[in-house]
Amino acid sequence: MAAHAELVCIPEDRLAAELPHADALLVWEFGTEALPGAWPEHGGPRWVHTASAGVDRLMFPALRDSDAILTNSRGVFEQPIAEYVAGQIIALAKDFAGTYDRQRDHVWRHRVTQRVWGTRAVVLGGGPIGRAVVRTLRALGIETDLVGRTRREGDPEVGTVHAFDELDGLLARADWVVCAAPLTEQTQDLFDAATFARMKRGARFVNVGRGPMVVEKDLLAALEEGQLGGAALDVFREEPLPADNPLWDAPNLLVSPHMSADTDTWLDDLAEVFADNFTRWRAGHPLRNVVDKELGYVPVADAPQAAAEEGSR
Known part of the structure; x- marks a missing residue:
């Protein structure tokens, strides 16, 4: 060059x-x-x-x-991000964080965890990243719906692509909600208290899109109240995430420093x-x-x- x-x-x-x-x-x-x-x-x-x-x-x-x-x-980023999403879903379902905590404290405590096979996910973002997430989650046996801008039947990769205005109906039955969409006027502050309230109680949320798509205080409240059973965030409104941000100590939240796509x-x-x-x-x-x-x-x-x-x- x-x-x-x-x-x-x-x-x-x-x-x-x-x-x-x-x-x-x-x-x-x-x-x-x-x-x-x-x-x-x-x-x-x-x-x-x-x-x-x-x-x-x-x-x-x-x-x-x-x-x-x-x-x-x-x-460059599609499959690494899809693997990150799958990894976080498995980590949340299998409570790896709890296992690490008990290992650190030298505590042997048997417990049961969740099976991901047969659960249901909705992925927001009909581009290559969202599609890679759908393929990867389906390989794990997760029934996965994809939401794009407009509805299309017979998509050669994913079958039905749901329209954006169908999102609310899909949220109510999803065990996992994955945000992999771009930041636009339509998606700014999309995941707020009202959206979290429309989700199935105990659902888990993963964001690999952009931080400003999530109202962080509403996410924190949903976690504390149990409306969300857990979450994994790779993107935030302010990056690096300040050390005094309450998200660091939120219950059942996995925080990563915008690294979902960064492989060797x-x-x-x-x-x-x-x-x-x-x-x-x-x-x-x-x-x-x-x-x-x-x-x-x-x-x-x-x-x-x-x-x-x-x-x-």
């Missing part, structure tokens, strides 16, 4: 000075908040690629309204996706994973369109 372009690593404090001269921008630190204030009024990159699936942090007006092509790293090969995988798109871009060929900046995710042209709703990393 270095033979075909001048590669410059730009720290945040030099973005404003360097961006007007850049043809392309790789946003490797996908959590940066510096880009909106540094985006040039005139000129600037013709192509922006982010090392993430979610693009909500890049949906600021100047970039969204520009002619710059925006691409993401879809294809993910950096190489991210570089490979970018390098492939760079080769296409230099040759004038269509790029992979082009984000529709109005929708905020990558539409799928050939597969069912609502499957494009990206989850997050």
